[in-house]
Amino acid sequence: MxxxxxxxxxxxxxxxxxxxxxxxxxxxxxxxxxxxxxxxxxxxxxxxxxxxxxxxxxxxxxxxxxxxxxxxxxxxxxxxxxxxxxxxxxxxxxxxxxxxxxxxxxxxxxxxxxxxxxxxxxxxxxxxxxxxxxxxxxxxxxxxxxxxxxxQDYEPGSSAAQVAAIFDRMRPRLVDLRDRILGAPTPPALQGHFPQEGQLRLAHDLARRFGYDFERGRIDLAVHPFSSGSGSDVRITTRVATDDPFNCLYSTLHEVGHATYEQNIDPDYALTPLGHGVSMGVHESQSRIYENQLGRSAAFTGWLFGAMQSEFGALNIDSADAFHAAVNRVHQGYIRTESDEVQYNLHIMLRFDLERALIDGSLAPSDLEEAWNTRFRADFGFAVDRPANGVLQDVHWSVGLFGYFPTYALGNIYAGCLNGTMRADLPDLNQHVAKGDLSAATGWLADRVQRHGGLRPSVETIAHACDGTPPDEEPLLAYLEAKFGAIYDL
Amino acid sequence: MxxxxxxxxxxxxxxxxxxxxxxxxxxxxxxxxxxxxxxxxxxxxxxxxxxxxxxxxxxxxxxxxxxxxxxxxxxxxxxxxxxxxxxxxxxxxxxxxxxxxxxxxxxxxxxxxxxxxxxxxxxxxxxxxxxxxxxxxxxxxxxxxxxxxxxQDYEPGSSAAQVAAIFDRMRPRLVDLRDRILGAPTPPALQGHFPQEGQLRLAHDLARRFGYDFERGRIDLAVHPFSSGSGSDVRITTRVATDDPFNCLYSTLHEVGHATYEQNIDPDYALTPLGHGVSMGVHESQSRIYENQLGRSAAFTGWLFGAMQSEFGALNIDSADAFHAAVNRVHQGYIRTESDEVQYNLHIMLRFDLERALIDGSLAPSDLEEAWNTRFRADFGFAVDRPANGVLQDVHWSVGLFGYFPTYALGNIYAGCLNGTMRADLPDLNQHVAKGDLSAATGWLADRVQRHGGLRPSVETIAHACDGTPPDEEPLLAYLEAKFGAIYDL
Incomplete structure (x- = not known):
């Protein structure tokens, strides 16, 4: 041998x-x-x-x-x-x-x-x-x-300097967009009681529509939603809040993005170093594009509006436009995981700067809380009310995940690039999505990204999918400005 | 160190x-x-x-x-x-x-x-x-x-000669008892439709009453009932046939016997060679005594008769005596796993003799089917109708489990000994069992057998529990003759 x-x-x-x-x-x-x-x-x-x-x-x-x-x-x-x-x-x-x-x-x-x-x-x-x-x-x-x-443990090939430069370019446009949105009238939120059984039935339906293969996976309940495994055994979890069905439905779409990436990798790569997602950033690009660019698109929320009425009866929101605005509501908040598409990356930038300073020694752990609170007020315009809503909100630092946070933002950026190329390639996509048919989109992502697993480093993986163009933040920012400009009539 | x-x-x-x-x-x-x-x-x-x-x-x-x-x-x-x-x-x-x-x-x-x-x-x-x-x-x-x-892989310390001698003593008395029973009128069987949900609810109730700790275990459905794990994670499975609730209930009690043995071992022995049941025979003694000497006793079936009426409504059997007879029905059949307490060991004796001959070379695999059919007719008085009901019925030989079958009979023998000593020690036991309270019995078994895990070799484990008396077949035979003599009015 x-x-x-x-x-x-x-x-x-x-x-x-x-x-x-x-x-x-x-x-x-x-x-x-x-x-x-x-x-x-x-x-x-x-x-x-x-x-x-x-x-x-x-x-x-x-x-x-x-x-x-x-x-x-x-x-x-x-x-x-x-x-x-x-x-x-x-x-x-x-x-x-x-x-x-x-x-x-x-x-x-x-x-x-x-x-x-x-x-x-x-x-x-x-x-x-x-x-x-x-x-x-x-x-x-x-x-x-x-x-x-x-x-490198999470995003091989990345560097802090490169991420910092991207964040410097993104911050002013995101802050400007956020401020204009928060100055506009707030759309109504979805309210009501949504029984667990109906939420789970709809979550399973969504998972199928987004291409999750139940022959090689299953959905269970857990405290925190996650995707686990690769190859032919990729399982996801979700959770149910009976007053907030978007929690279950969109966490399911997020995890289905992660899981289908693993399920769709070329079977020849199974149980090799190429047999799982190439990086956390590319992984997050799949979960985010499923959840946001596809799942929170007007075309899909239009379909979901009808599906939710079928499952739960009449809603407190009576038009597809208002439903789309409710799904995409931008609101002030302390918590990263509850944030919207516009403000999410600002949460990441705060953590990125603080954790770099912790590792290079310029910030002592004993000064972290004050540094967090000062920075939060500067970035978000209001004060942290308690540590659980501030410096203690994330598990990451306790388990040593320094260097992980930037991959969430890179995932958003990659998803922006993929979404731009995909929509140029598939001009009729929204007509299918509006009928609840995601197969053209998930097929495109499977072919361009998912099946290749770890074959190419992460930047090359995205560039390959985008006809050779390396990833940058512009498509994501343009997408956010267009989408939220329309919803908030800016 | x-x-x-x-x-x-x-x-x-x-x-x-x-x-x-x-x-x-x-x-x-x-x-x-x-x-x-x-x-x-x-x-x-x-x-x-x-x-x-x-x-x-x-x-x-x-x-x-x-x-x-x-x-x-x-x-x-x-x-x-x-x-x-x-x-x-x-x-x-x-x-x-x-x-x-x-x-x-x-x-x-x-x-x-x-x-x-x-x-x-x-x-x-x-x-x-x-x-x-x-x-x-x-x-x-x-x-x-x-x-x-x-x-030795299954029952360390045992030998074929010793088992053969036991079987030679048991066979004539079992055959005589079986023949007298089959000559008597057959009691009516339980019939009806018993929904899965009710069977599983009752199975969980039974598991609790027999001391299964759900904090360190769980019950799931599977094609074949089994118990799995040791220490603080011991899971069991069951299955449901909606026309035969005894299948689910008694397989649950059987697996609860195996599982509580594992759960009740001294926690100091966890993850040591003493931290699991000492042999297959002693393991089977626990599953059998839970299922048979306790679970199929008149005292317990009296309680179960009421519990089943509460769960399923009126039954086709209208007295506790008739219900006890239905639970303990002796019938002609091909299949070991569907056999009753009287004939079960005859199925084992057949397999023991044939597998010994296969291993010592005196029986060629190509002659096995004929040897099985000849022996079955001699032992059971009727002919095998098809291989699936004969030589092909058990998985054991396909996976190499030669030497395993005798442990089922040893388990029955050990259970007979334990039952005899336990009932002498706990003269009021039936009064508690008749109320669905098994705690005295399961406490006795936990103390005398289960907590010791692998501390003593299997024969010593049973002897220790039985005040120093080494195990033999007499208590089992006496128990069977008394019990079935009463049910069949022999």
Missing amino acids: SAYHELRAHLRQTAALSEVAGRLGWDQQTVMPRGANGQRAEEMGAMEDVLHARRTDPALGDLLEQAEAPDTVGTAILREAKRDYARNTRVPARLASELARVTALAQTAWEDARANDDVAAFLPWLEQVVALRREEGHAIAQGGDAYDALM | SAYHELRAHLRQTAALSEVAGRLGWDQQTVMPRGANGQRAEEMGAMEDVLHARRTDPALGDLLEQAEAPDTVGTAILREAKRDYARNTRVPARLASELARVTALAQTAWEDARANDDVAAFLPWLEQVVALRREEGHAIAQGGDAYDALM
């Missing part, structure tokens, strides 16, 4: 074990008995140890040196596998293990701190996590920038 | 990984999307490879040689771990891997063969499985008896 084939076998087994570990996470958040928590932590720890040993196995290093790629797929596999191996072997086992231990405890501490609005109780944990991740960043960077190194 | 503590850490991680692998099996049979079958096979194969490597790790062998047990628990852990290590390292990796591959294929071949009553199609697979397991038995036995060696 050639080194290349031995390498493929090694990677394949690791990928299969990684799927198993991922499914433990799904199980824990959907069906696991409550009393199994302690035992489950040991089970997951044991799987992590097995995976870590395989990912840093010197025999794997030898194979990566010796293997010769027979084709372009093989070249891409080697590229991804070599990057992962270099990253994993640069982090001392002691540090990796300490990070796993501390972040598990820090997440619980964060949950308690958020529940009690107690920043001081979380501070010692934050200090440890920042110190460990900074150390890890430096270990990976080998003399380069630690924050840039951490970003 | 001492060798003993290093050993404990090694075993603990293996046990945690084994729980993960087991839960993949649960997932596959309950919630897995249908299209995930192929990927799941790779995931399970990867877990098996990891587990096999750990279980035959030379470093484990060194630790087992060096470790000194600090107490009786440590002595038991070393006993179990040394036996497993010796067994696993005696089997060449090539043979273990070939067995896994061939039995996976043979099981599918068996399913098809049974569906088509096609013994010839299954024969080449049976020949391979018999040859491989015989080779494995000889490798483990190291000059001893191959069938005895295979029995």
Whole structure:
């Protein structure tokens, strides 16, 4: 057997074990008995140890040196596998293990701190996590920038400088748009009681219309919506608030975007380094375009308006235009995950600047709350009322996800590019979408983006889909200005 | 760290990984999307490879040689771990891997063969499985008896000679009892339509009454009822036939017996070699005593008669005595799993003799069908009508489970012993059981048997529970003769 084939076998087994570990996470958040928590932590720890040993196995290093790629797929596999191996072997086992231990405890501490609005109780944990991740960043960077190194875990090929430049160009136009919207009359919100059974029936219908394959997936209830798994077992979760059906329906569309990306990857790439989404940014581009550019389009909300009346009876909103405005309501708020398309990226910019400063040491964890509050007032024009609505709102920093936040904004930007190219390619798209038929759109995305998995780095993946044009923020901004200009009659 | 503590850490991680692998099996049979079958096979194969490597790790062998047990628990852990290590390292990796591959294929071949009553199609697979397991038995036995060696996988400490002697003593009394029953009038069967929702509600109620802890378990639907997991995550499944509620209810009680055994083991033994049932025979003793000696007792069926009327309305049977007779109906039949308490062990004796002959080579696989049919007519007094009701009815031989069948009969025998001692200890037991209160019985079993897990070998486990008396068949036979003598007025 050639080194290349031995390498493929090694990677394949690791990928299969990684799927198993991922499914433990799904199980824990959907069906696991409550009393199994302690035992489950040991089970997951044991799987992590097995995976870590395989990912840093010197025999794997030898194979990566010796293997010769027979084709372009093989070249891409080697590229991804070599990057992962270099990253994993640069982090001392002691540090990796300490990070796993501390972040598990820090997440619980964060949950308690958020529940009690107690920043001081979380501070010692934050200090440890920042110190460990900074150390890890430096270990990976080998003399380069630690924050840039951490970003590679989520968006390989990205850099903080490049993201900062994009954000500098986006901010004034987003702020201007937001201010004009908030100066205009606020459209009425959807109100009423929407039984769980009807919401779930409609969520399943939406998932099917957006191309989710239930032969290789399923939808369950969980506290937080997520998508899990790759290849032929990709499961999603949703949640139901009986006074707010958009929560269930749009979180379902979001997760269906993630899940169909995984389901539609070329089966030949299954259980290889190309067999899952190439980056968090490209992943988010799929979830966002499903949820926003498609799901919140006037064409689709027109169809959904009728579907909701069929499911729930008469609504408090009586026209498709008003329904479209209700779905796309822009409102002042503290919380990133509840934000609208216009303000969402402003939430990301705030976090990006603060977490860069935490990692480069120019901001001490003890000064983070004040820095957050000052920045929030400057960016959003009103004061944070309590830490749970401010610096403690997101789980990310407690579990060490520094460098992750920018991928949400990159996902929005990529989705803007894809939407522009797709609509130019499919001029009749809205006529189908208005009938609840998404197949032309999801087929286009499957062909242009999803089936390629990790074949090309993320920027090249988007450029390939957009006829060679590399991604930038302009299509997203133009889309937002046009869409919300029309809704708010600006 | 001492060798003993290093050993404990090694075993603990293996046990945690084994729980993960087991839960993949649960997932596959309950919630897995249908299209995930192929990927799941790779995931399970990867877990098996990891587990096999750990279980035959030379470093484990060194630790087992060096470790000194600090107490009786440590002595038991070393006993179990040394036996497993010796067994696993005696089997060449090539043979273990070939067995896994061939039995996976043979099981599918068996399913098809049974569906088509096609013994010839299954024969080449049976020949391979018999040859491989015989080779494995000889490798483990190291000059001893191959069938005895295979029995140790399921009932350590047992031997074919000892089981054969027990069966020789049991057979005439069981045949005599069966013949007298079949000569008496047959009681009416329960008939009607029993909706799934009501059956599942009652099954959950029964599980609670028999002590199943839903904080550390759950009940799902599956094609075959089973119990899965140990420690704080022990899940069971059931199935529903709307014309036969006893199928759901008594399979639930059976699995609750298995599951509470696992749930009630001393938490200090969790993720050690003592943290699961000590043998298949002792496991089956718990499932059988829950299902039969308790669940099919007149005291309990008296309570169940009322509970079923509450759930389903009036029944076609109008007295508690007639209901008890319907629950315990003895009838001629081909199928082991549908058999009654009286004839069940006769089905086991047939299989035991045939599989011993297959392993020692005195019966060729090509002669198995004829041997089965001849023996069945001799033992049961009527002819097998088709292979699916005869030699092809059980999955066991297709997956290599030679030496497993006798543990069902040993479980019945152990249950008979436990029932005798328990009822002598708890003279008022029936008064509580008649009110649907099983706590005294399940508490007695938890204390005498279940909490000890693998601390003592199986015969010692039963003897310990029975005030020092080693198990024999007499209590079971006396129980059956008294119970069915009363029901059939013999």
